[in-house]
Amino acid sequence: MSDKQQSNPQHWTRRAFLSTTGSTAAATFIAANVPLAANTSEEARMPGASGPTIEGAVPITLRINGKDRQLRIDPRTTLLDCLRESVLLTGTKKGCDHGQCGACTVHVNGRRVVSCLSLAVMHDGEEITTIEGLGTPEAMHPMQAAFLACDGYQCGYCTSGQIMSAVALLKEPCGPDDASVKELMSGNICRCGAYANIVAAVQQVRKRA
Amino acid sequence: MHAFEFLRPENAAAAITVAGQAKTAQQGADVRFVAGGTTLIDLMKLEVETPARLVDINRLPFDKIEEMPDGGLKIGATIRNSDLANHARVQRDYSVLSQAILSGASAQLRNMATTAGNLLQRTRCVYFRDTAMPCNKREPGTGCPAITGSNRTLAILGTSDHCIATNPSDMCVAMAALEATIHVEGARGARTIAFGDFHVLPGSTPHRETVLEPGDLITHVTLPPPRAGSRQVYLKLRDRASYEFALASAAVVMHLTRGTISDVRIALGGVGTKPWRSPEAEAVLAGKPASAENFRQAAEATLRNTKPQSENTFKIELAKRCLTHALQTAANG
Numbered sequence: 001m002s003d004k005q006q007s008n009p010q011h012w013t014r015r016a017f018l019s020t021t022g023s024t025a026a027a028t029f030i031a032a033n034v035p036l037a038a039n040t041s042e043e044a045r046m047p048g049a050s051g052p053t054i055e056g057a058v059p060i061t062l063r064i065n066g067k068d069r070q071l072r073i074d075p076r077t078t079l080l081d082c083l084r085e086s087v088l089l090t091g092t093k094k095g096c097d098h099g100q101c102g103a104c105t106v107h108v109n110g111r112r113v114v115s116c117l118s119l120a121v122m123h124d125g126e127e128i129t130t131i132e133g134l135g136t137p138e139a140m141h142p143m144q145a146a147f148l149a150c151d152g153y154q155c156g157y158c159t160s161g162q163i164m165s166a167v168a169l170l171k172e173p174c175g176p177d178d179a180s181v182k183e184l185m186s187g188n189i190c191r192c193g194a195y196a197n198i199v200a201a202v203q204q205v206r207k208r209a
Numbered sequence: 210m211h212a213f214e215f216l217r218p219e220n221a222a223a224a225i226t227v228a229g230q231a232k233t234a235q236q237g238a239d240v241r242f243v244a245g246g247t248t249l250i251d252l253m254k255l256e257v258e259t260p261a262r263l264v265d266i267n268r269l270p271f272d273k274i275e276e277m278p279d280g281g282l283k284i285g286a287t288i289r290n291s292d293l294a295n296h297a298r299v300q301r302d303y304s305v306l307s308q309a310i311l312s313g314a315s316a317q318l319r320n321m322a323t324t325a326g327n328l329l330q331r332t333r334c335v336y337f338r339d340t341a342m343p344c345n346k347r348e349p350g351t352g353c354p355a356i357t358g359s360n361r362t363l364a365i366l367g368t369s370d371h372c373i374a375t376n377p378s379d380m381c382v383a384m385a386a387l388e389a390t391i392h393v394e395g396a397r398g399a400r401t402i403a404f405g406d407f408h409v410l411p412g413s414t415p416h417r418e419t420v421l422e423p424g425d426l427i428t429h430v431t432l433p434p435p436r437a438g439s440r441q442v443y444l445k446l447r448d449r450a451s452y453e454f455a456l457a458s459a460a461v462v463m464h465l466t467r468g469t470i471s472d473v474r475i476a477l478g479g480v481g482t483k484p485w486r487s488p489e490a491e492a493v494l495a496g497k498p499a500s501a502e503n504f505r506q507a508a509e510a511t512l513r514n515t516k517p518q519s520e521n522t523f524k525i526e527l528a529k530r531c532l533t534h535a536l537q538t539a540a541n542g
Binding site for chain 1: 210212213214215243245246247250251254255263265267291295314315316317318320321450451452
């Protein structure tokens with residue numbers, strides 16, 4: 001985030017806003033210029049950095065959104081927690097944490113999986129794509145743009161998982177009709193009930209492809 | 210989640226050696242193989258499973274679907290459910306297996322879950338999954354609160370006074386009807402297990418779900434050569450249209466000769482404590498005309514010796530209609 005964006009609340013992300021609404025967080029935020037607080041910065045979690053030594057931690061390399069990340073993690077760490085807590089890519093959401101909601105959907109070697117039911121250590125050397133690797137606000141992936149155009153969300157919590165599923169669906173065997181899309185998107189629960197618009201967004205991209 | 214040692218052996222022999230040191234290969238095993246993780250990681254988070262060592266088999270060479278010399282199919286243990294369901298040979302010759310797999314879980318879970326893992330899928334009984342509750346399957350001798358409690362989704366066939374947990378797999382129901390064979394390498398070498406012998410009834414030992422012993426590693430599953438003209442149907446009934454476990458399901462593999470059933474294999478899901486092959490229904494239908502009356506008789510025979518609980522009596526009629534409809538659909542071609 002640039003200084004200009006920081007000075008203009010209209011450009012704040014939700015996460016940045018929330019992090020500044022605590023009683024002492026504002027100063028920390030300005031000074032450290034990190035997403036949450038100084039002690040959770042990316043550098044502090046990286047190997048070789050001064051930080052707590054995790055007993056039994058193992059070294060792994062994940063290629064995340066095209067960039068190799070070398071990490072030391074507790075073998076119990078799920079891919080989801082690794083992405084969110086170690087790599088600080090918080091676009092991937094934790095919903096149920098038991099493989100029942102799809103909010104944590106990411107791509108591993110190009111295929112969609114629920115990152116909550118997989119251990120990061122099992123993916124050593126593999127290619128991970130998260131919502132952050134799909135597009136940027138300035139250059140959105142067509143599926144991101146379609147979700148925006150079709151209003152495929154309300155609260156937005158399931159949205160990154162929905163979009164990751166929808167992008168993977170484009171390469172999977174799927175009939176042309178809405179029913180086929182609904183069936184292949186059924187692993188992503190939306191408690192706001194934006195399903196009709198989600199199906200419309202997916203179909204918009206498929207028809208334009 | 211309890212701490213564990215993570216191991217990734219170079220070959221199957223090393224994996225088998227490590228797992229062979231376990232006290233049991235059943236509930237509560239101190240060494241577990243992990244592949245997709247969709248069942249095991251879930252249960253480890255719930256602390257239903259607390260292995261001290263986790264053996265990752267994902268990089269062992271069990272990741273191929275191969276033609277057998279006899280025309281059958283050899284399916285590697287770590288083949289993902291989605292790859293199996295969408296495989297051209299499976300779709301053409303074993304479509305009941307493709308239909309069954311695609312009716313289960315979600316696209317994400319099917320991309321993770323494996324052939325061997327699905328064979329070992331654990332029950333969704335809420336008491337089994339909740340360590341605050343007694344459960345004979347999880348902690349032998351503590352009792353079965355499901356029998357007097359929440360049992361709407363639980364089994365009506367193959368139950369005992371100790372356990373009424375349903376086997377949740379769709380894949381297994383199709384494999385039972387296809388008469389698959391499970392191939393295992395263990396401490397004493399390789400062996401094969403007929404599908405019907407792999408899962409065991411709960412009886413007084415519901416913590417024991419299969420015939421696997423410590424060190425046993427499922428390497429692949431084989432399907433017998435397909436027979437020309439086979440009509441295959443998997444029908445699954447559930448509380449919502451997708452992404453839900455079966456209340457009742459039926460797998461049918463049928464051969465008709467001029468309107469007469471020359472051969473039929475039938476299995477049910479969602480109603481049994483194991484994938485439920487029905488020799489009774491098969492005997493009723495052998496050599497008979499493919500008629501609605503005969504299909505109903507077959508369903509009656511399958512569900513003759515049920516033991517429903519307080520909330521799941523409805524499953525008896527549901528399963529009968531499910532099987533009758535699946536048989537009719539198969540006959541209609």
